Amino acid sequence: MVRSSVAAVLALALGAAAKTVSYDFNVTWVTANPDGMVDRKVIGINGAWPLPVIEVDKGDQLVVNMYNGLGDKSTSIHWHGMFQNGTNEMDGASMFTQCPIPPGSSFTYNFTVDQNGTYWYHCHTDYCYPDGYRQALIVHDADAPFVNDYKEEFTITLSDWYHDMMEDLSTEFMSLYNPSGAEPIPNSFLMNDGQNQTFKVEPNTSYLLRIINTGNFIAQYIYIEGLNMTIVEVDGVYTEPQEADVLYIHIAQRYSVIVTTGNSTDINYKIVTVADSDLMDGIPSDLQLNNTNWLVLNENAPLDQAVVTAATSDDLVAFDDFTLVPTDGMALLPEPDIQINVTVYMVNLMTGYNYAELNNITYTIPKVPSLYTAMSAGDLRTEEVVYGEYTHPIVLKHNQVVEVVLNNGDSGSHPFHLHGHNFQVIQREPPIGPLFNSYLDGDPIGYDPDNHTAFPAIPIRRDVIVLPPQGFVVMRFVADNPGVWAFHCHIDWHMASGLAMTFVEAPELIPTHVTIPDDHFAACAAAAVPTVGNAAANVEDYTDLTGQNVQPADIPDGWTSRGEVAMAFSVLSAVLGIISIVYYGLADLKHRPKQAPAARDSSEGEATAAATVVPAKQG
Secondary structure, three states, X not given: OEEEHHHHHHHHHOOOOOOEEEEEEEEEEXXXXXXXXXXXXXXXXXXXXXXXXXXXXXXXXXXXXXXXXXXXXXXXXXXXXXXXXXXXXXXXOEOOOEOOEOOOOEEEEEXXXXXXXXXXEEOOOOOOHHHOOEEEEEEEOOOOOOOOOOOEEEEEEEEEEOOOOHHHHHHXXXXXXXXXXXXXXXXXXXXXXXXXXXXXXXXXXXXXEEEEEOOOOOOEEEEEOOEOEEEEEEOOEEEXXXXXXXXXXOOOOEEEEEEEOOXXXXXXXEEEEEEOHHHOOOOOOOOOOEEEEEEEOOOOOOOOOOOOOOOOHHHOOOOOHHHOOEOOOOOOOOOOOEEEEEEEEEEEEOOOOEEEEEXXXXXXXXXXXXXXXXXXXXXXXXXXXXXXXXXXXXXXOOOOEEXXXXXXXXXXXXXXXXOOOOEEEEEEEOOOOOOOOHHHHOOOEEOOOOOOOOOOOOOOEEOEEEEOOOOEEEEEEEOOOOEEEEEEEOOHHHHHOOOEEEEEEOHHHHHHHOOOOHHHHXXXXXXXXXXXXXXXXXXXXXXXXXXXXXXXXXXOOOOOOOHHHHHHHHHHHHHHHHHHHHHOOOOOOOOOOOOOOEEOOOOOOOOOOOOOEEEOOOO
8 A cells, every 4th residue: 555655746747637537346245364363254346355445636536336246235335534515425324325235236436536635435334344345545635735745655544353244243232132232342453454564664764654543443542663753634634744652543533644764774663553442341361452563674674563561552642633733724613503412322222222322312214315305305305304303313504603512421432423524623621642531530521611721723623533431522614515414423333323413414405416326216226215205205294204213212210101111121131231240250331321411610510411403693
């Protein structure tokens, strides 16, 4: 995964015009063994795995003709970080903007890449991408402010890896036998879909490293022994250069850094990755949390394994991305027109399974993709009701300044991703670094709009932000991209258990900005998914949600008319609780009961749940 910056610059300097970059993807099962431990089925493309790295130049048109040859699994492709402005139908998020593509169907993605930086592509259907369906998407830019500061670039992907198939792990995860919602623990950790990777470098030379966490669950720390990293881009946003010793990269986040080698060729530089063990309910004795790969100066010098002296990942002091400053100088957005205030909870519902909620809603797919509802609902497309209660829809007006307040009622961190945008991060507590887990000793702390530090004048922008354990983050963006956009935790276990919501942006403009191709409708027909109607597939009355997919009911409080059901559940829970205690070796449960975060430094004795949506100003 190497590219010469000189070649890229010369191509554009010689007047190369924007071009069409085309791929034909036949998606099938292949066999791989990336950690050398277990052969298993993975999702390959054209009979090969790892998947091809897609490289384009800014302004190119990307066309990918995909055929689903898996035989037993539906799929899709989400182009992570691509704004898809004017091409919302190409976003690739199943049941948000398209139908799942069933086996035997073809589907073409076709859009212009009017962005720059480091991205990736992955399946966005069920538990698809952790089975191997993910890879880097690099957009080169001859006008990047650091384009002349390095000789060569390397693309580096980090990921966790499971020996079992997702279809098996998912049934164990969402199960009566897992009432705490403990996520399956990976079996290993990979770099570039392998281990013990080497990157050939020269002395006294600078290199650009594009680092992407394409994993399913675990954030990772990364550092290079003997070298500092200079950050120049995050999530496609160029930044003023800042040096970092250690980076903390959560699922779906990306960093571009420049490193400069020294004079000596006596040693090879160790690239050290350390998994964030705080995300796991337990650490198996055979799980290697830290791995070593190398920048190789001398092929005759030994490739020694790094000695990680940190007792736990908590002892690694990572760079706080909140301090980064975009090079374009985009100022803090004005006071919001609308505020969306939600809290992450992990809860048990009447099925006995553990679900994820934003406020009291666990995302449940509609019967019609939400974009198709917007296309078919006529004047009612501006009404939230047509998108269903359990897709957690929020309708945004065109060009509104939107503020999202995201509180964490859970003791785990969550990487939240917004499709169709990046956003300004204007407040986050506790910060990345030594204080990251500082709120775990007490109750969750919620954002208090009357008591916060000054917002940065030029905030960092990202499309994935880490929500700290029991803390909060505040974001702003402009609703300037008509379409249906997912907002969700990028840990796939959490997305599948409902940690998502739907932003319907400028719905009155969607029909003039979106054109759904025939092969997209054909895939829906093959999958037997309706393409018109509200969330319940009702075409007669779009306000009638009878028959919509619904989330499981809450567990009743006390003895009610449903007491018999509650009693039966309690008995079952007691039995399962005993089993769970034995199974987890008396380990503490990771997730705490649902509790609204208290506003920081609030004088009130009890916190109250925040409203979902608040108009932030009039006029």
